[in-house]
Amino acid sequence: MSDRAVGVDLAFHTSALPVAPEGDALAPVLGRLRELGYRRAVLPPLDPAGTDAASLRTAFERADLAPIAMVGLAPGQDVSSDDDDERAAGRAALLAAVDLAVALGADQLNGVPYGLFGKPATAPGAAAFERSALVVGEVADRAADRGVQLTFEVLNRYEEGLVNTAAQAVEYVAASGSAHLGVHLDTFHMAVExxxxxxxxxxxxxxxxxxxxxxxxxxxxxSGAVDVAGVLRSALAGGYTGRVGVEAFSRALMPGAVADALAIWRSPYDDGLGLAERALALVQHAASGTPAPHPAVPTQQEARR
Known part of the structure; x- marks a missing residue:
């Protein structure tokens, strides 16, 4: 197995790959990611009731790769809502996601636990912020008791309205009252906000x-407008020792409904594992302080657009 990403605890998001999040289908891909040098793979949000957690866990264990689980809230489960029943439903959904993470063998649960995905019709107020933080903080403490780190991803304004910047994320952690709640930053969203x-x-x-x-x-x-390598170098130089993830999306490799929800209209690549290999090389160069490799050549279908 490769250790090409020495010093970086690197994860790859399986949504970048044309494979269903099921044990038998995912197993060969997980093995290849581990061979490349990844230590973890991120699963999309899964339905706890409809997921064969044992099969997925076995696939990860055989690949010597650790899973990271994700959570999202459905309509009627908004923990920022002023409706007590809706907040209770959201809390129950978050706790079920923690249960699933434990069953999968995941020690981290990422995603959007603080509200509903999608651009809000109006600006969320301070009361919604406080209501959400208290519920998520409680769940973070419960998750920590079971060995799971709960994080929340900071999204851009077009995908969420409650927390859009790193400064707001720090305020949210303080409002949660939890010593265990973690922040998840994504350079794609950061570039907007x-x-x-x-x-x-x-x-x-x-x-x-x-x-x-x-x-x-x-x-x-x-290949893009974000100095990804520069952000990573700065983070490592500043003392960051946590997990680093790679995320990409291509409509050609995704279920249509998921691509629609994420506004993925184009196919910027057609080989997810090839992208994973190129991303690992970029991370390796950034971590070692050597010049980054040249941008990848666009796929044929992208070059025609």
């Missing part, structure tokens, strides 16, 4: 538990 990406990482650093690398066009990390 932050004036200085490196400064945003420094702001969140005491609570940062997952730094995700995503490019402006959702494709190869080395």
């Amino acid at each position: 932050e004036a200085d990406l490196a400064a945003a990482v420094r702001t969140a650093l005491p609570h940062l538990r997952y730094l995700e690398l995503g490019q402006s066009g959702r494709g190869d990390l080395g």
Whole structure:
């Protein structure tokens, strides 16, 4: 097995690959990711009731790769709502996601536990912020008791309205009252909301538990408007020792409904494992301080657009 990403605890998001999150289908891909040098793979949000956790866990164990689980809330489960029953439903959904993470053997649960995915019709107020933080903080403490780190991803304004910046994320952690809640920053979203990406990482650093690398066009990390390597170098130089993730999306490799929900209209790459290999090389160069590799050549279908 390769150790090419020496010094970086690197994860790859399986949504970048044309494979269902099921044990038998995923197993060969997990093995290849481990051979490349990844230590973890991120699963999409899964239905706890409909997931064969034992099969998935076995696939990860055989690949010597650790899973990271994800959570999202459905309509009627908004923990920022002023409706007591809706908040209770959201809390129950979050706890069920913790149960699933434990069953999968995951020690981290990422995602959007603080509200509903999607651009809000109106600006969320301070009361919604406080209501959400209290519920998520309680769940983070319950998760920590079971060996699971709960994090929340900071999304851009077009995908969520409650927490959009690193500074807001720090305020949210404080409002939660939890010593266990972690922040998840993603360079794709940061490029929309932050004036200085490196400064945003420094702001969140005491609570940062997952730094995700995503490019402006959702494709190869080395081809886009975001200085992904620079952000990573700055984070490592500032003392970040946590997990680093790679995320990309290509419509050609995704279920249509998922691509629609994430507004993935194009196909910037057609080989998820090839992208994973190129991303690992970029991370290796950034971590070692050597010049980054040249950007990847666009796929044929992307070049025609």
